[in-house]
Amino acid sequence: MTAHVRAGAGWREIPPGGLILAPGNSALYETGDWRTFRPVWYPDRCIHCLFCWAFCPDAAILVRDGKVTGVDYRYCKGCGICARECPDKARALEMTREVT
Amino acid sequence: MTSLKELAAAPQLLAPGHRMCAGCGAPIVIRQLLAVARAPVVVGCATGCLEVATSIYPYTSWRCSFIHSAFENVAATMSGVEAAYRSLRRRGRLPDAPDFRFVAVGGDGGTYDIGLQSLSGMLERGHRIVYVCYDNGAYMNTGIQRSSATPRGADTTTTPTGRASAGKSQPRKDLLAIVAAHNIPYAAQASPSHWRDLAVKAEKAFAADGPAFLNVLAPCPRGWRYDTAQTIELTRLAVETCFWPLLEVDHGVWRITYRPKEQRPLVDFLKVQGRFKHLFSDQNANVLEQLQREVDQAWQVIEARCAIPRVAAERNDML
Amino acid sequence: MGQRVALTGNEAVAIAMRQVNPDVVAAYPITPQTDIVQYFSSFVADGLLDTEFVTVESEHSAMSATIGAAAAGARAMTATSANGLALMWEVLYIAAGDRLPIVMTVVNRALAAPLNIHCDHSDAMGARDSGWVQLWSEDAQEAYDNLLQAIRIAEHPDVRLPVMVCLDGFIISHALLNLEVFTDDDARRFVGPPRGAGWSLLDAERPVTIGALDLYDFYFEHKRQQAEAMRAAVRVISDVAAEFAETSGRGYGLFNAYRLDGAETAIVVLGSAAGTARYVVDQLRAGAGSEGPRKVGLLKPRVFRPFPAREIARALSHLKAVAILDRADSFSAAGGPLFAEVRSALYSLAEAAPPAEAAPAATGSPSGGIASGRLPVAVNFIYGLGGRDLDPEHVTAVFDRLSEIARTGEPGQPVDYLGVRE
Numbered sequence: 001m002t003a004h005v006r007a008g009a010g011w012r013e014i015p016p017g018g019l020i021l022a023p024g025n026s027a028l029y030e031t032g033d034w035r036t037f038r039p040v041w042y043p044d045r046c047i048h049c050l051f052c053w054a055f056c057p058d059a060a061i062l063v064r065d066g067k068v069t070g071v072d073y074r075y076c077k078g079c080g081i082c083a084r085e086c087p088d089k090a091r092a093l094e095m096t097r098e099v100t
Numbered sequence: 101m102t103s104l105k106e107l108a109a110a111p112q113l114l115a116p117g118h119r120m121c122a123g124c125g126a127p128i129v130i131r132q133l134l135a136v137a138r139a140p141v142v143v144g145c146a147t148g149c150l151e152v153a154t155s156i157y158p159y160t161s162w163r164c165s166f167i168h169s170a171f172e173n174v175a176a177t178m179s180g181v182e183a184a185y186r187s188l189r190r191r192g193r194l195p196d197a198p199d200f201r202f203v204a205v206g207g208d209g210g211t212y213d214i215g216l217q218s219l220s221g222m223l224e225r226g227h228r229i230v231y232v233c234y235d236n237g238a239y240m241n242t243g244i245q246r247s248s249a250t251p252r253g254a255d256t257t258t259t260p261t262g263r264a265s266a267g268k269s270q271p272r273k274d275l276l277a278i279v280a281a282h283n284i285p286y287a288a289q290a291s292p293s294h295w296r297d298l299a300v301k302a303e304k305a306f307a308a309d310g311p312a313f314l315n316v317l318a319p320c321p322r323g324w325r326y327d328t329a330q331t332i333e334l335t336r337l338a339v340e341t342c343f344w345p346l347l348e349v350d351h352g353v354w355r356i357t358y359r360p361k362e363q364r365p366l367v368d369f370l371k372v373q374g375r376f377k378h379l380f381s382d383q384n385a386n387v388l389e390q391l392q393r394e395v396d397q398a399w400q401v402i403e404a405r406c407a408i409p410r411v412a413a414e415r416n417d418m419l
Numbered sequence: 420m421g422q423r424v425a426l427t428g429n430e431a432v433a434i435a436m437r438q439v440n441p442d443v444v445a446a447y448p449i450t451p452q453t454d455i456v457q458y459f460s461s462f463v464a465d466g467l468l469d470t471e472f473v474t475v476e477s478e479h480s481a482m483s484a485t486i487g488a489a490a491a492g493a494r495a496m497t498a499t500s501a502n503g504l505a506l507m508w509e510v511l512y513i514a515a516g517d518r519l520p521i522v523m524t525v526v527n528r529a530l531a532a533p534l535n536i537h538c539d540h541s542d543a544m545g546a547r548d549s550g551w552v553q554l555w556s557e558d559a560q561e562a563y564d565n566l567l568q569a570i571r572i573a574e575h576p577d578v579r580l581p582v583m584v585c586l587d588g589f590i591i592s593h594a595l596l597n598l599e600v601f602t603d604d605d606a607r608r609f610v611g612p613p614r615g616a617g618w619s620l621l622d623a624e625r626p627v628t629i630g631a632l633d634l635y636d637f638y639f640e641h642k643r644q645q646a647e648a649m650r651a652a653v654r655v656i657s658d659v660a661a662e663f664a665e666t667s668g669r670g671y672g673l674f675n676a677y678r679l680d681g682a683e684t685a686i687v688v689l690g691s692a693a694g695t696a697r698y699v700v701d702q703l704r705a706g707a708g709s710e711g712p713r714k715v716g717l718l719k720p721r722v723f724r725p726f727p728a729r730e731i732a733r734a735l736s737h738l739k740a741v742a743i744l745d746r747a748d749s750f751s752a753a754g755g756p757l758f759a760e761v762r763s764a765l766y767s768l769a770e771a772a773p774p775a776e777a778a779p780a781a782t783g784s785p786s787g788g789i790a791s792g793r794l795p796v797a798v799n800f801i802y803g804l805g806g807r808d809l810d811p812e813h814v815t816a817v818f819d820r821l822s823e824i825a826r827t828g829e830p831g832q833p834v835d836y837l838g839v840r841e
Binding site: 014016019021023 | 516517518519579616618625626627628629630631633636637639640641643644645647648
């Protein structure tokens, strides 16, 4: 990621006034290690309604061409909303204990 | 007609790696909202959970331009951004600039309370800005203190339950009515559970030729005290119990955009949340009754507003 | 060359603003700044300029909107006084911390309570730690000149700090002066097109985040940058003034030294009262009063932030005694704000080179001042609060006191009051 400021940078090195010039660089900060539960996605049960995508606070449901392709475990915090909201007729996401 | 497939194909302007709590309602609201924006956006955010958790230096979750200045002034700050855009455009200093949309975001703290003045100013002056309030019903970022959006009876750290208190003693403020009184082109109340309703409203807001306002319910697992997985479920219950009606005010005409087939009792919404647990004791039964009455009365008032004929809209056009 | 016109301070400021033709102005009226906003509104209404004028609903919003505009790459200006400045207090710090080149006129008025609409310096002094450059104007000419220079100072890449231009409420803002203004072309040429910092909220190709949360791992570094910018401002202010002199024929420095050469005592004073003090200096130098011609002088700071400590100390070093007049009491129980800064600056003389090398231009009496190994005795007078007039008699009394100090070496009361009824 361009223009990302490294930890420990001195005042001469960084842009003035707290300006951040690397849009979306929070993607470098992986929040996946927060979770104690993880969703497991079952592709053969998935009906690709995309509710999980719409209801994920962390953009951790990966979608391509209108179809779910998986969970981005780098960021998933294990809140369980996706599994909860997955329609009964699909039950394509189940929460399980995170393995460490 | 908007579909989730279309929304999922839009640029994702809120990157992952933000520090909001697991299950937080606010980023869900923002993600849904920004997926609808077709034009490039500039976002301003009042101090609060969303702002703090998405911009911890040197990280930013915003893939669009983003400005935070203070707690009570996002509407004023964005008024300046929008004015600059108009000015620079007119003076030919932005030849390649796209047709930006300006979004001002605030929590209920920064909107109902400390930010109400600057919101009112922005609305009255007619800036072309979409103001979005993510309403989690308290000052959550500072640790769950009451706001004027906190429901009656809720336990917060400044309205704690105790031997002499059953939680917040005042009802919520009707912000949508306050905003509607500014005679802006579009104002609405929405819920992330009803994503299509929210998407339609967001589109109208972005298309409005003037100020637009969206009040969106955004549960907080910490402050409301429920299991993180239930965030969307809770917003759905809020809608189905008529605690959080889905409404719009389009050029002064009120409309209910979603009618629950059957109004569920308010306790269905309350009993899921730890902040209302104390209301289920015998001595607080009267509070539960009062809360149900208030929801019913509020609905009556909404129905009455919806019944005001189109004359109201025509009068606005003449102004 | 310029055009001679009779203008009040507020008119002069409004005309300077018109000539600058900012992209955005967001302002809220407050006495005695109100005229500026009104004149500006009429310029816009008459189509003399197409500035986007945001009639905000409070001063806090005025500064907030100005910040938003500046962050969007616009040249943005505003103006206020007293409680309006106080209301925008937190946003002043934000403007400076975000390194936005905003220019604001402050028509100095006393802060409430009690409520008072008249001149004193408590408003701008209350903002002295906010990170804004502060230029102080003695009269409408200086206000006009300072405003044009302020734009160049603020936008300079080595500075990028907001600048406030101060002028005394009513005394200057509402009084007519015959002054010289640039032609519109000269003004436009001097001010130049807006000088950006290479980023803007409206740059769709390069989105930015401004106003982030700094934890303890970065805040200090950002503030250190700010401190450096303020230091650089000393040089930039002088450079801009030199360029300004080329077009206007009017020179400006960090301060104005009047008849300090050969003086034994002097007064330091900001703003319009310097005019009164100058008059008295001339009277006393010419021998008015019982003592015969007296060796008195005046130092009028123009730049209070950054505070040119070294330069002011050097200019005062040869004096036996100096009185610093404050039109604000910072209620430190130890004197006013200008006194604190000037006396602190003088203290560095004690740590400086041996007395003989201390003051290059000093030609004071060999038995006084730093040349004889003694710091000038510095005393403070609080005057003019809430619009109380400063008369020549008051100034004469100050010089009498300074003569006494020079004679006896005894400072007496360090802080005194001029013109208050006991």
